[in-house]
Amino acid sequence: xxxxxxxxxxxxxxxxxxxxxxxxxxxxxxxxxxxxxxxxxxxxxxxxxxxxxxxxxxxxxxxxxxxxxxxxxxxxxxxxxxxxxxxxxxxxxxxxxxxxxxxxxxxxxxxxxxxxxxxxxxxxxxxxxxxxxxxxxxxxxxxxxxxxxxxxxxxxxxxxxxxxxxxxxxxxxxxxxxxxxxxxxxxxxxxxxxxxxxxxxxxxxxxxxxxxxxxxxxxxxxxxxxxxx
Ligand SMILES: [Zn+2]
Numbered sequence: 001x002x003x004x005x006x007x008x009x010x011x012x013x014x015x016x017x018x019x020x021x022x023x024x025x026x027x028x029x030x031x032x033x034x035x036x037x038x039x040x041x042x043x044x045x046x047x048x049x050x051x052x053x054x055x056x057x058x059x060x061x062x063x064x065x066x067x068x069x070x071x072x073x074x075x076x077x078x079x080x081x082x083x084x085x086x087x088x089x090x091x092x093x094x095x096x097x098x099x100x101x102x103x104x105x106x107x108x109x110x111x112x113x114x115x116x117x118x119x120x121x122x123x124x125x126x127x128x129x130x131x132x133x134x135x136x137x138x139x140x141x142x143x144x145x146x147x148x149x150x151x152x153x154x155x156x157x158x159x160x161x162x163x164x165x166x167x168x169x170x171x172x173x174x175x176x177x178x179x180x181x182x183x184x185x186x187x188x189x190x191x192x193x194x195x196x197x198x199x200x201x202x203x204x205x206x207x208x209x210x211x212x213x214x215x216x217x218x219x220x221x222x223x224x225x226x227x228x229x
Pocket of ligand 1: 020
């Protein structure tokens with residue numbers, strides 16, 4: 001017997017075509033008890049997200065533990081493994097931790113990622129006895145985290161005004177390069193060079209252009225037509 005719709009070969013016992021699902025009916029054929037010609041349709045096994053998270057977390061923990069043990073075995077104390085484990089923990093907080101939540105809220109995970117970067121840099125500065133954390137790394141990471149957090153918060157809770165948000169973010173990032181150079185100079189006793197101009201000018205120009213487009217409707221419509229956005 002064959003399927004009337006797709007023509008696939010059928011066992012007499014089959015009630016539905018295994019390929020196309022059409023009902024099998026033949027008035028002259030008695031339905032026996034033979035097993036079907038084809039196995040029941042199997043769907044690919046989907047891994048549960050929790051399983052993936054547990055596996056990834058276990059890999060992270062085993063990796064950290066092995067690194068620590070190797071380091072202790074060879075040096076007797078924590079030396080290079082601190083950097084490796086710190087980087088692994090930072091990556092975990094930024095990339096894996098949000099997946100533990102059903103709908104990860106970027107308003108929470110962007111600042112916690114920034115905090116993870118800060119803690120890692122703090123560890124490096126203490127381990128290397130550097131004097132650059134409080135006067136350079138912390139404020140720079142803090143400013144960037146603040147800008148990104150502000151952008152994701154506004155984008156999440158405001159319906160409109162993306163152009164204002166991104167325009168403002170470009171301007172803030174551009175202007176913050178003044179502070180970055182200042183902090184770099186006082187931290188490492190470098191002379192004033194004024195390089196901040198190069199990243200600042202394009203950032204502020206792009207930001208200003210976005211805000212101009214946000215304010216000026218005809219200009220925005222022209223751009224939309226030109227770039228099909
Ligand atoms: Zn069929």
